[in-house]
Amino acid sequence: MKEKDTHHDLNGLEESAGSLQATPFTVPDHYFEESNRRILQRCQHIVASEAAFTPHAEYFDQLQDRILIKVAEEKLREKAGASGFTVPAGYFEVSQAALLNRISQDEPVLAVPPVRRIIPRTWLRYAAAACVAGVLGIMGYLGLVNREESRLATVSDQEILSYLEFYGEPADITYIAEYLDRDDDIAVELNELSEEDIEAYLNNTL
Amino acid sequence: MEDAQILEKFADERTRDEAFAQLLKKYQQKIYWHVRRLVIDHDDADDLVQDIFVKVWKNLGNFREDAQLYTWLYRIATNECITFLNKKKQRQQISLDDESSAYLVDSLADHTYFNGTQAQLKLQQALLTLPEKQRLVFNMKYFDDLKYEEISEIVGTSVGALKASYHLAVKKIAQFFEAHD
Numbered sequence: 001m002k003e004k005d006t007h008h009d010l011n012g013l014e015e016s017a018g019s020l021q022a023t024p025f026t027v028p029d030h031y032f033e034e035s036n037r038r039i040l041q042r043c044q045h046i047v048a049s050e051a052a053f054t055p056h057a058e059y060f061d062q063l064q065d066r067i068l069i070k071v072a073e074e075k076l077r078e079k080a081g082a083s084g085f086t087v088p089a090g091y092f093e094v095s096q097a098a099l100l101n102r103i104s105q106d107e108p109v110l111a112v113p114p115v116r117r118i119i120p121r122t123w124l125r126y127a128a129a130a131c132v133a134g135v136l137g138i139m140g141y142l143g144l145v146n147r148e149e150s151r152l153a154t155v156s157d158q159e160i161l162s163y164l165e166f167y168g169e170p171a172d173i174t175y176i177a178e179y180l181d182r183d184d185d186i187a188v189e190l191n192e193l194s195e196e197d198i199e200a201y202l203n204n205t206l
Numbered sequence: 207m208e209d210a211q212i213l214e215k216f217a218d219e220r221t222r223d224e225a226f227a228q229l230l231k232k233y234q235q236k237i238y239w240h241v242r243r244l245v246i247d248h249d250d251a252d253d254l255v256q257d258i259f260v261k262v263w264k265n266l267g268n269f270r271e272d273a274q275l276y277t278w279l280y281r282i283a284t285n286e287c288i289t290f291l292n293k294k295k296q297r298q299q300i301s302l303d304d305e306s307s308a309y310l311v312d313s314l315a316d317h318t319y320f321n322g323t324q325a326q327l328k329l330q331q332a333l334l335t336l337p338e339k340q341r342l343v344f345n346m347k348y349f350d351d352l353k354y355e356e357i358s359e360i361v362g363t364s365v366g367a368l369k370a371s372y373h374l375a376v377k378k379i380a381q382f383f384e385a386h387d
Contacts, residue, residue, distance in 0.1 A: 069373045072380040073348070079383075080329040083349060084322015085242050091252075092238070096230050099256055103226065103263045 129197065207232065209275040216266055226263060233276060234259070236350070237283050243345045244287040246313040246330075254290055258283050273359065280352075280360045284342065291338065305337035332382035336375055343368055344375040 207228045215225035237258060242251040261282055269278055291310075292302055298309050314320070314330055322330070333341050342361065346352045347368075354365045354372075361368075 066373070069376050073376050076329065076348075076376070076379060076383070079325035080323065082322070082326060083239070083243055083330065084320055084326030085239075085246075085248075086319045086321045087238070087242075087248060088319065092235055095238075095252065095255065096227075096234055099230060099234075099259050100223070100227060102256065103260060104223070106260065106263065 210271075213266070213269065213271065213275070226266075229262070229266075230259065233279055236276070237279055240280060240283055240345070240350065241287055243349060244284075244342065245290060246310045247316070248319045250290065250313075254283075254286055258286050261286070274356070277356055277359045280346075284360055288338075305339070307334045307336065307338055307341055310334055328383065328386060329379065331386075332379040335382060336378060339363075340371050340375040340378075343371040344379075347372050 212225050212229050212232070215221040215228070218225075234255070238251060238255050241254050241258070242248065245251050245254060258279075262279060265282075269275065291307075295302060295304070295309060300309050311331075311334055314327075314334065320327070320330075333344065336344065339361075343357060346357050346360070347354070352360075354368050357363075357368050358365050363371075
């Protein structure tokens with residue numbers, strides 16, 4: 001069937017129905033602004049991804065050199081891929097047995113040696129406990145001094161100093177020096193100490 | 207056996223010897239060849255490998271598991287080799303500033319336990335003309351096929367510097383081959 005000339009047929013309706021050429025479709029509110037934004041965003045992504053794939057400025061200058069090095073390396077592998085060194089027959093078996101025999105006489109170190117560390121909050125407890133120990137020590141010493149005086153008199157000052165240097169803990173001096181200028185009230189901390197804490201400290205240090 | 211299993215067993219006193227035997231089985235040859243290529247002489251390599259693994263035995267308990275076990279082993283081995291080579295230089299009254307490995311030529315000329323082709327011998331001769339650092343990097347990349355990142359962890363040098371070292375080494379070796387054809 002031959003198609004009818006519909007354009008002519010609609011001509012008559014134009015005046016009553018307004019322009020039939022205008023699209024009847026609509027778009028969501030702000031569609032075109034949003035669409036513009038999305039298109040621009042995609043363009044920016046394209047530009048950014050192209051930039052990401054662009055090698056640094058010297059890349060192509062160095063590329064030729066790197067390829068030539070790779071070619072030289074491959075040629076070298078064809079000629080001399082291995083080192084050419086050998087070992088005596090059965091060497092690895094004998095060597096492994098010798099090593100296992102050697103280590104059986106030795107003990108491994110299984111952990112890092114413990115490092116004494118005094119954290120800021122607890123150093124006062126240690127210092128306070130040390131004071132208590134000091135007071136007890138002095139009292140004991142004063143009690144014993146008469147009896148020990150004659151024996152100590154035979155020990156030189158240098159020997160006493162050497163003893164203290166050898167048995168003292170340099171780390172403790174460092175820590176105490178660090179906290180010397182603190183304003184904390186040691187007396188308050190001292191009251192917080194339990195007898196168990198003091199006893200534990202004395203057991204561990206004296 | 208996986209490295210993690212070796213470490214776990216080593217931590218337990220009852221399975222420590224077994225774990226160490228497994229570690230030896232897994233890494234002894236790799237470490238030997240790494241050392242051998244650096245010090246050239248078999249007897250020197252043998253002594254060093256023994257010392258290296260005794261050191262490993264003593265310190266494996268302190269190994270930090272954030273590093274790979276084999277890069278840790280390579281690092282110990284490399285340090286031992288460098289110390290050994292420096293002592294050898296001093297014995298031969300060669301300045302430590304002299305970077306060439308030419309003082310090892312005699313060990314190579316000895317040919318004991320060397321069964322390579324002429325080209326392999328020439329490659330070793332070429333390697334001894336390189337500075338020690340370049341020789342070290344070349345060996346690890348060319349023979350052990352280690353990644354630059356791994357070599358970087360072993361020798362403590364940046365990947366970029368290692369690449370430059372390796373490329374320079376290959377270039378010099380190629381030139382050596384051309385000159386000695």
